[in-house]
Amino acid sequence: xxxxxxxxxxxxxxxxxxxxxxxxxxxxxxxxxxxxxxxxxxxxxxxxxxxxxxxxxxxxxxxxxxxxxxxxxxxxxxxxxxxxxxxxxxxxxxxxxxxxxxxxxxxxxxxxxxxxxxxxxxxxxxxxxxxxxxxxxxxxxxxxxxxxxxxxxxxxxxxxxxxxxxxxxxxxxxxxxxxxxxxxxxxxxxxxxxxxxxxxxxxxxxxxxxxxxxxxxxxxxxxxxxxxxxxxxxxxxxxxxxxxxxxxxxxxxxxxxxxxxxxxxxxxxxxxxxxxxxxxxxxxxxxxxxxxxxxxxxxxxxxxxxxxxxxxxxxxx
Amino acid sequence: xxxxxxxxxxxxxxxxxxxxxxxxxxxxxxxxxxxxxxxxxxxxxxxxxxxxxxxxxxxxxxxxxxxxxxxxxxxxxxxxxxxxxxxxxxxxxxxxxxxxxxxxxxxxxxxxxxxxxxxxxxxxxxxxxxxxxxxxxxxxxxxxxxxxxxxxxxxxxxxxxxxxxxxxxxxxxxxxxxxxxxxxxxxxxxxxxxxxxxxxxxxxxxxxxxxxxxxxxxxxxxxxxxxxxxxxxxxxxxxxxxxxxxxxxxxxxxxxxxxxxxxxxxxxxxxxxxxxxxxxxxxxxxxxxxxxxxxx
Numbered sequence: 001x002x003x004x005x006x007x008x009x010x011x012x013x014x015x016x017x018x019x020x021x022x023x024x025x026x027x028x029x030x031x032x033x034x035x036x037x038x039x040x041x042x043x044x045x046x047x048x049x050x051x052x053x054x055x056x057x058x059x060x061x062x063x064x065x066x067x068x069x070x071x072x073x074x075x076x077x078x079x080x081x082x083x084x085x086x087x088x089x090x091x092x093x094x095x096x097x098x099x100x101x102x103x104x105x106x107x108x109x110x111x112x113x114x115x116x117x118x119x120x121x122x123x124x125x126x127x128x129x130x131x132x133x134x135x136x137x138x139x140x141x142x143x144x145x146x147x148x149x150x151x152x153x154x155x156x157x158x159x160x161x162x163x164x165x166x167x168x169x170x171x172x173x174x175x176x177x178x179x180x181x182x183x184x185x186x187x188x189x190x191x192x193x194x195x196x197x198x199x200x201x202x203x204x205x206x207x208x209x210x211x212x213x214x215x216x217x218x219x220x221x222x223x224x225x226x227x228x229x230x231x232x233x234x235x236x237x238x239x240x241x242x243x244x245x246x247x248x249x250x251x252x253x254x255x256x257x258x259x260x261x262x263x264x265x266x267x268x269x270x271x272x273x274x275x276x277x278x279x280x281x282x283x284x285x286x287x288x289x290x291x292x293x294x295x296x297x298x299x300x301x302x303x304x305x306x307x308x309x310x311x312x313x314x315x316x317x
Numbered sequence: 318x319x320x321x322x323x324x325x326x327x328x329x330x331x332x333x334x335x336x337x338x339x340x341x342x343x344x345x346x347x348x349x350x351x352x353x354x355x356x357x358x359x360x361x362x363x364x365x366x367x368x369x370x371x372x373x374x375x376x377x378x379x380x381x382x383x384x385x386x387x388x389x390x391x392x393x394x395x396x397x398x399x400x401x402x403x404x405x406x407x408x409x410x411x412x413x414x415x416x417x418x419x420x421x422x423x424x425x426x427x428x429x430x431x432x433x434x435x436x437x438x439x440x441x442x443x444x445x446x447x448x449x450x451x452x453x454x455x456x457x458x459x460x461x462x463x464x465x466x467x468x469x470x471x472x473x474x475x476x477x478x479x480x481x482x483x484x485x486x487x488x489x490x491x492x493x494x495x496x497x498x499x500x501x502x503x504x505x506x507x508x509x510x511x512x513x514x515x516x517x518x519x520x521x522x523x524x525x526x527x528x529x530x531x532x533x534x535x536x537x538x539x540x541x542x543x544x545x546x547x548x549x550x551x552x553x554x555x556x557x558x559x560x561x562x563x564x565x566x567x568x569x570x571x572x573x574x575x576x577x578x579x580x581x582x583x584x585x586x587x588x589x590x591x592x593x594x595x596x597x598x599x600x601x602x603x604x605x606x607x608x609x610x611x612x613x
Contacts, residue, residue, distance in 0.1 A: 039420060041537050044427040044508045076424045117421050150393060151419035184565065195505060196479020196534055199560040203584075204601050206563045215564070220462065220480070221337075248481045248488070249464070279488065280464060303485070304603035 016166070027139055032125035033092055034058050035106070037113040040073065046113060048072045048080070048106065050088050054125035080110040098128065101138045116158060117151030120144065170233055177229040179218055186211025187241040188310055189234035191227075193218050193252065201246045204303055210311035213240045220252060227260025228267075235268050242273040242314040246303050249280020258286035262293040273298060273313035277306040319447040319499045320474065320519040320526070321410060321436070322458045326447075327384040329354040331375065331391055331399045333365050338390030341414075341462055342369070345388075348465045349449050349456040354378040356387075375406040386410040388444065388460045396440060397422035404435040412460050413440035413510070423508035437510025443480030443502035463487075463500065471496015473609070474520035476513055477532035478505050482560055482602065486530050489606040498526040505534065513543040521551045528554045528609050531596070535561030536582040541590040548594035554612035556597040558605050559584045 007015035032054030040047040050070040053061045062069055070091045074080050082103055089102035105126075113121045123140040131137055152159050164172050174181030180195065184202075188210045192198035195217045202212040214237065218230050234240055247257055257278065265274065277300040278286050290297055298313065300306035322328075328345070332338040333355030342365060346352050354372055355365045361373035372378040375387065387403045389396060389411065396415040403411040418440050430437065438445055444461010448468035459465050462480070467488045473495050477483030483502050490497060501516045503509060513531055520526045529551075533540035540559060547555055562584035591598050597608040 039424070039507060041507045044424060046424070076421075076428050114421065117419055119420065148420050150417045151421060153394065154419075182565075192481075194479055194481025196477070196483075196532070196560045197481035197485065199534065199564055200479075200482055200485075200558075200602050202564065203560060203562050204603075207601050212563065248484050302603060304601055 019165075027127060027129040027141060029125075029127045029129055029141070030136065031128040032141075033127070034061070034122075034124050035109065035126045036120060036122040036124070037074075037110055037118075038120045038122075043073055045076060046074045046110070048074065048084070048088060048110065050092055052092055054127070058124065074110065076114075079114065080107055082107065094128075098136060098138060105138055105140075112145070116145070117148045117155060118145055119148050120146040170236060173236075174216070174230070174233050177226050177233075179216060179226060179230050179233070181217075181230075181233060182215040183237065184212050184214050185239075186213045187239050188314055189213045189216070189237065189240045189243045191216050191218060191230050191234060191243065191245045191247075193220060193222065193247050193249070197246065197248060201244065201303060201307070204307040205244065205311065208307050208311045210307065210314065213237055222252065222257065222260075224256050224260040224263065227257050228264040231261060231264035232268070235264075235270055235272075240272065242310050243275070244306055244310040245274065245276045245278070246306060247278050247280065249278065249283070252280060254278045254280050254283045254286035255289055258289040261297075262289060262295065265293070265295045265297075273310065275300055275306050275310040275313065277301065277303055318523070318525040319458075320516065320523050321438075321499060321501065322386060322445055322447050322460060324349070324447060324449055324456045324458050325351060326386050326458050327351045327353045327382060328458070328460055329356060329375065329378045329382070329384045329387045330369075331356045331387055331389045331403065333357055333369070333371065333390070334360060335390055335392075337414075339365065341388075341390065342366075344465060345459045348459040350459050353382040353384050375402045375408070379406045379408065384408070386412065386460065389413040389415055389440075391415060393417040393419070397426050400426050400437060400440075401429055404430055404433050404437075408435050410436050410438065411510075412438045412442070412444050413504075414442060414444060414461050415439075416441040418506070420506075420508055423506065427508055436515075438501065439504040439506075439510060441506045441509075442504030443477075443483060445502065446497075446500045448497055461502065463502070467491055468500065469496035470498075472498055472525055472527040473530060474498050474516070474523070474526040474528070475500045475530045475532070476516040476520070477502050477530075478513075478534045479532060479560060482532050482558075485602050486532060486558075486605050489603075490530075493606050493610070495606065495610075498523060507537065512539050514539070514546055517543050517547065517551065517555070521553055526553065528613055529556070530605060530609060531555060531557045532605075533557065533559045533587055535559065535564055535584050535587075538582060540587040544587075544590040544594040544596060547596060554597065554609065555595075556599055556605055556609040556612065557587075557591040558599040558602060559587045559591075560602075562588075 005015040034051040034054045085103040085106035122144045198217045275298045334357040363371045391399045447458045448470040449457025599605040
């Protein structure tokens, strides 16, 4: 196992290199449950979700047999009360001293969710296991914790556990420049301001038969250095065959963006087609900067037209 | 003629002395917005731009100026406190621009706002604009970070989770000679104030609004809820667009809310809810205004 690439549903098809292993005693499992605490967006409150269908894909359980999912909403001003934990335990079919065990465990799981600023705490499966002395006890056989990035500033103890080796190198590089970058499997790189516009830009590329190489949101107040870094990052992806820049600058100065693009284009040895659509403040100065740079950029006035131009440029070498 | 804010709405800015807050206070003043006060604890008695009085607390600013609305530009760790200070001062509307507020802070804010009359827009949103009467729009009400030059007064209501995609729709409208009654950016966070539906109900009731544009994103079920209400209650033409149809499942796409898992909140689910409700569907952003024009 160690040193090999492991492919599971969570790793994606390329898999992940295994460099750490946990070795544990194989428990004598009698029954498996699913247990999680997460945010209910509609109620704007935490919800405890549990199911007797442990070890299964919980989304599938929710879709096929919604009545098998137990939901208990928590009032954030009060926290989880023991009666709520008893309710969940009994709904899971637990009896006798397993109820008291479940209450202790549930209150602890909720407290973990709340105090760590988690977005998800999931025990799957949570098991009834048989101990060597023949009694039954509850044990979390696998668990997952997702944290709220926006709250890490108040959790240095959790931030210290971040393992950069487990993250995609280009995404780590992007996060150093406060850029939101996610690598995808296409060949048209996108550089956009705003998450919604960035998603829509990917959609439009697909609509015209192209394949986006990434999601990249440079944010609302990007500097020349951030724009240049963003271009350098997308250029490091060897599968990229063309770049689409789609900026609705609004209050952002388009000339700053133009200067960043020109600086990065002059630095790189890779000469790829670049389609640029700019709208917003100081756009005239930006167009002048781009035109006088001597670089062979392709210009566009709308995102539809820009997407068609980059798809065409990438498909006709 | 508009929803939520009018050209004479009196606005205070919480965090007016910060780099971001002061820049946008200036732009809003230039737009003609009634920025009547700033709040910056410890700086009470000073003036912003030799013009706008600064107070130490929101309550003081409200008592002295009669303001009913505030815009928040404070850093994320202080934002929940700033929202609740606005609520406790009895404001009608708080618009929180701040991006990056912890989810837990917003859960507490929503719990504390239960039963209170104050409405919240945002956080992590571009704000709200009711365009003014003339081309460069003096006397309009601009709250937030939107580019003032793209708006024209008119009869189309626009509500969007995304800022830049909302600007895109507004700019298309303006280029086609269609003005806007109000633009509302509700923000991309999973726990937030008013929803698409809250804004659409107001547009449906506003006699001057003749058409509505709803711009959504993958994640959550807010667009589906709005669609269900529109099907049964709204006689005005509505056009919808959903960003993120090609986003990979399970990844957070910049906006904390834009994440899909297990078939919930997909673009396909939202688009089919739109179709069922008689909402015109734009498959690309470029089709938004064309689709609306065909329905008007």
